Amino acid sequence: MASTVASEYSNEVKNVPIEHQFNPYSDNGGTILGIAGEDFAVIAGDTRNTTDYSINSRYQPKVFDCGDNILFSANGFSADGDALVKRFQNSLKWYHFDHNDKKLSLKSAARNIQHLLYGKRFFPYYVHTIIAGLDEEGKGAVFSFDPVGSYERSQCIAGGAGASIIMPFLDNQVDFKNQYVPGSHGTERRKAQYLTVDEVIKLVRDAFTSATERHIHVGDGLEILIATKDGVRTEYFPLKRD
Amino acid sequence: MSDPSSINGGVVVAMVGKDCVAIACDLRLGSQSLGVANNFEKIFHYGHVFLGLSGLATDVTTLSEVFRYKTNLYKLKEERHIEPETFTQLVSSTLYEKRFGPYFTGPVVAGINSKTGKPYIAGFDLIGCIDEAKDFVVSGTASDQLFGMCESLYEPGLEPEDLFETISQALLNAVDRDAISGWGAAVYIITKDKVVKRYLKTRQD
Amino acid sequence: MDIILGIRVKDSVILASSKAVTRGISVLKADDDKTRVLSDHTLMSFTGEPGDSVQFAEYIQANIQLYSIRENCELSPHAASSFIRQELAKSIRSRKPFQVNVLVGGYDTRKESPHLYQIDYLGTKVDLPYAAHGYAGFYTFSLLDHHYRPDMNTSEALKLLKMCIEELERRMPMDFKGVLVKVVDKDGVREIEDF
Numbered sequence: 128m129a130s131t132v133a134s135e136y137s138n139e140v141k142n143v144p145i146e147h148q149f150n151p152y153s154d155n156g157g158t159i160l161g162i163a164g165e166d167f168a169v170i171a172g173d174t175r176n177t178t179d180y181s182i183n184s185r186y187q188p189k190v191f192d193c194g195d196n197i198l199f200s201a202n203g204f205s206a207d208g209d210a211l212v213k214r215f216q217n218s219l220k221w222y223h224f225d226h227n228d229k230k231l232s233l234k235s236a237a238r239n240i241q242h243l244l245y246g247k248r249f250f251p252y253y254v255h256t257i258i259a260g261l262d263e264e265g266k267g268a269v270f271s272f273d274p275v276g277s278y279e280r281s282q283c284i285a286g287g288a289g290a291s292i293i294m295p296f297l298d299n300q301v302d303f304k305n306q307y308v309p310g311s312h313g314t315e316r317r318k319a320q321y322l323t324v325d326e327v328i329k330l331v332r333d334a335f336t337s338a339t340e341r342h343i344h345v346g347d348g349l350e351i352l353i354a355t356k357d358g359v360r361t362e363y364f365p366l367k368r369d
Numbered sequence: 370m371s372d373p374s375s376i377n378g379g380v381v382v383a384m385v386g387k388d389c390v391a392i393a394c395d396l397r398l399g400s401q402s403l404g405v406a407n408n409f410e411k412i413f414h415y416g417h418v419f420l421g422l423s424g425l426a427t428d429v430t431t432l433s434e435v436f437r438y439k440t441n442l443y444k445l446k447e448e449r450h451i452e453p454e455t456f457t458q459l460v461s462s463t464l465y466e467k468r469f470g471p472y473f474t475g476p477v478v479a480g481i482n483s484k485t486g487k488p489y490i491a492g493f494d495l496i497g498c499i500d501e502a503k504d505f506v507v508s509g510t511a512s513d514q515l516f517g518m519c520e521s522l523y524e525p526g527l528e529p530e531d532l533f534e535t536i537s538q539a540l541l542n543a544v545d546r547d548a549i550s551g552w553g554a555a556v557y558i559i560t561k562d563k564v565v566k567r568y569l570k571t572r573q574d
Numbered sequence: 575m576d577i578i579l580g581i582r583v584k585d586s587v588i589l590a591s592s593k594a595v596t597r598g599i600s601v602l603k604a605d606d607d608k609t610r611v612l613s614d615h616t617l618m619s620f621t622g623e624p625g626d627s628v629q630f631a632e633y634i635q636a637n638i639q640l641y642s643i644r645e646n647c648e649l650s651p652h653a654a655s656s657f658i659r660q661e662l663a664k665s666i667r668s669r670k671p672f673q674v675n676v677l678v679g680g681y682d683t684r685k686e687s688p689h690l691y692q693i694d695y696l697g698t699k700v701d702l703p704y705a706a707h708g709y710a711g712f713y714t715f716s717l718l719d720h721h722y723r724p725d726m727n728t729s730e731a732l733k734l735l736k737m738c739i740e741e742l743e744r745r746m747p748m749d750f751k752g753v754l755v756k757v758v759d760k761d762g763v764r765e766i767e768d769f
Binding site: 289291292293294295296298299304305306313333334336337338340341 | 513514516517518520521522538541542543545546570
């Protein structure tokens with residue numbers, strides 16, 4: 128459909144189609160990370176929400192306790208993130224209705240989320256999703272997803288705006304990558320070992336202070352959700368607000 | 370990926386310690402996804418001043434030769450080696466000369482002033498804007514990763530051997546999260562009267 | 575896409591280049607020589623834009639020969655490769671850059687050592703034990719990584735080159751009409767007949 132476009136010059140008549148383009152996505156910044164311990168797992172996320180250079184909120188939590196000891200966070204476009212959390216919580220509710228309040232295992236939650244994400248394969252939720260909790264053996268577990276539902280279990284993972292800043296630090300300090308036994312002249316790798324909750328919280332705080340320092344979309348506050356066999360606990364630490 | 374500064378891949382990082390500085394680079398040269406060479410060093414020195422150049426490989430070579438030429442002339446005129454602070458200004462003006470057709474590199478200068486004994490590092494953007502940092506400077510395709518590593522591992526006042534460990538771990542873990550950096554690494558630890566160069570054993574993928 | 579390969583061993587460098595000249599869907603020539611002798615102990619092979627490549631190669635050849643006449647001294651392979659790199663680096667920022675990639679193989683008579691350089695159209699120069707331009711590298715680098723040893727002699731290197739060519743003939747979609755193989759060593763440049 129062609130129509131006339133207004134011009135400064137009345138005699139200059141242009142006849143071009145007017146284009147309308149609606150962009151259904153935006154980027155709300157923020158970053159998240161998940162670490163699995165021996166008998167616990169955590170997801171941490173900053174509480175800043177942004178669009179472009181504006182801070183929409185200094186405290187907008189994006190890590191949720193969905194019940195059944197499942198921690199959930201979807202980072203990226205926060206409207207999609209919220210929608211996904213709601214859909215998962217609803218799915219969990221119906222699982223309980225249909226199966227006599229049976230507890231949803233973490234690996235089943237992961238498979239369910241894959242289907243929620245892949246269901247929108249051609250109009251995806253623009254998010255990097257991480258879930259955490261305990262597996263069937265009671266060991267800490269973390270699963271991470273790409274926007275269309277491809278997923279894997281891992282010991283630790285970072286997602287969102289600050290992922291590239293945090294991830295190599297986690298490789299180094301959680302999985303002990305590139306660390307060798309002193310005196311072995313690089314022949315013997317430092318053995319992997321489980322970290323305690325306190326050590327993990329220390330690393331998470333270091334990771335987020337670093338990301339806050341170097342990334343404008345990360346900051347304000349840090350909320351850490353810790354899942355153990357006794358339930359979910361939340362800790363909050365302030366981050367720089369500049 | 371037709372962005373000139375990420376065709377070949379590679380990184381440079383520099384850090385300040387107690388009466389010492391360190392500068393390190395990876396050794397990869399690639400053509401997009403294909404690894405071509407694992408012996409492409411990105412650190413050059415002019416007297417006691419060290420220059421790291423990440424970015425488009427042809428410009429890395431060209432600039433290293435331009436600065437060799439310019440520092441040689443400087444030495445003939447002044448009858449002394451150029452100091453890190455002076456060299457930094459030379460790099461800046463050389464890059465800004467090409468303001469509208471730039472060299473696609475991220476230079477990093479490191480050295481110790483031979484008169485004052487003060488450790489000095491500086492970084493630049495591709496058109497010569499100086500970043501005079503007192504802790505560390507990063508540059509290259511894994512700069513995000515390097516920022517994360519340096520920001521969390523670095524502390525001021527490290528002795529040379531501790532600085533070596535810190536810069537090496539920062540570099541190694543950063544390049545392992547970048548597909549077009551790595552394939553070996555070289556680290557220089559520079560003190561007032563000694564320079565130690567070490568090659569690091571790294572992942573080969 | 576043309577094939578050019580190079581292997582440097584203990585006391586020689588081997589350059590192999592495909593003999594086909596193609597334009598669109600036709601093979602116009604089946605015995606092309608994509609190399610030029612720069613000096614007694616330096617050989618250059620090249621690929622790229624049809625017009626540019628020969629023009630550039632002969633410009634380099636002429637200038638290096640002119641240098642040896644004027645200075646009465648042969649340019650070392652390293653010096654020759656630096657000159658070529660400089661020309662390509664100048665060209666890339668010109669109005670109409672040369673779209674040419676080259677390999678330079680040479681024997682340094684003063685240092686008594688062989689050298690192989692890979693230089694692309696941007697002016698990216700590297701010193702390598704074995705090199706290729708274009709798609710050839712994707713097919714042959716795995717073989718070369720596996721079998722290459724720095725202390726190989728020329729005949730062992732020719733065997734390794736044969737493996738590479740066989741792989742290319744097996745996997746490349748186009749018939750490149752075989753390769754022309756030249757060896758550079760202390761005695762100069764020579765062609766390997768019926769490779």
